[in-house]
Amino acid sequence: EAGVTQSPTHLIKTRGQQATLRCSPISGHTSVYWYQQALGLGLQFLLWYDEGEERNRGNFPPRFSGRQFPNYSSELNVNALELEDSALYLCASSLDLYGYTFGSGTRLTVV
Amino acid sequence: GQQLNQSPQSMFIQEGEDVSMNCTSSSIFNTWLWYKQDPGEGPVLLIALYKAGELTSNGRLTAQFGITRKDSFLNISASIPSDVGIYFCAGHWAGGTSYGKLTFGQGTILTVHP
Numbered sequence: 001e002a003g004v005t006q007s008p009t010h011l012i013k014t015r016g017q018q019a020t021l022r023c024s025p026i027s028g029h030t031s032v033y034w035y036q037q038a039l040g041l042g043l044q045f046l047l048w049y050d051e052g053e054e055r056n057r058g059n060f061p062p063r064f065s066g067r068q069f070p071n072y073s074s075e076l077n078v079n080a081l082e083l084e085d086s087a088l089y090l091c092a093s094s095l096d097l098y099g100y101t102f103g104s105g106t107r108l109t110v111v
Numbered sequence: 112g113q114q115l116n117q118s119p120q121s122m123f124i125q126e127g128e129d130v131s132m133n134c135t136s137s138s139i140f141n142t143w144l145w146y147k148q149d150p151g152e153g154p155v156l157l158i159a160l161y162k163a164g165e166l167t168s169n170g171r172l173t174a175q176f177g178i179t180r181k182d183s184f185l186n187i188s189a190s191i192p193s194d195v196g197i198y199f200c201a202g203h204w205a206g207g208t209s210y211g212k213l214t215f216g217q218g219t220i221l222t223v224h225p
Binding site for chain 2: 004031033035041042043044045048050055056058090092099100101102103104105
């Protein structure tokens, strides 16, 4: 069984640009979660999508947004990038609230 | 909002020693989870706890859900070099705006000397 797939692995952007990160969940998983892991910090909840709908979002500004497609894959968009957006962005999928399986993440660097 | 205080921040131990780490919260959780993260990878679930007082083992790992529902600990017995990594606790509160959101601790960095 393929795990959670994230692309790209690394992404370098300039301040003010937009970044798009992609996630493919495990087959059969309908929920996708996005977390931000800044250097030296724990994971911070960003967004939860289930069945194509945004179910919950964390304490992040509106320039962090996303969507879930009919095949349950998901995109995270970060607009107007700031230096402090540099972090590892982790996607997870699950069938329920607790059986999270994380991908290996996208390392976003804003210069 | 909910916050988790995880300690210790780092541990340096000899192979074969036992390890203990814990998390405390200012608010209660329905579920406690323990994850391990290796360099360049996403966290992997080690143990999930669903009831206050629950004690669960997974091989050399043992975790407990505190009676007050505000704390949890993880023990690793007879550590081996592959135990090296960052261990995270996470809690879930199935209520209100917290539904579906895991709150993570800051992590414990474990180094095992052969």
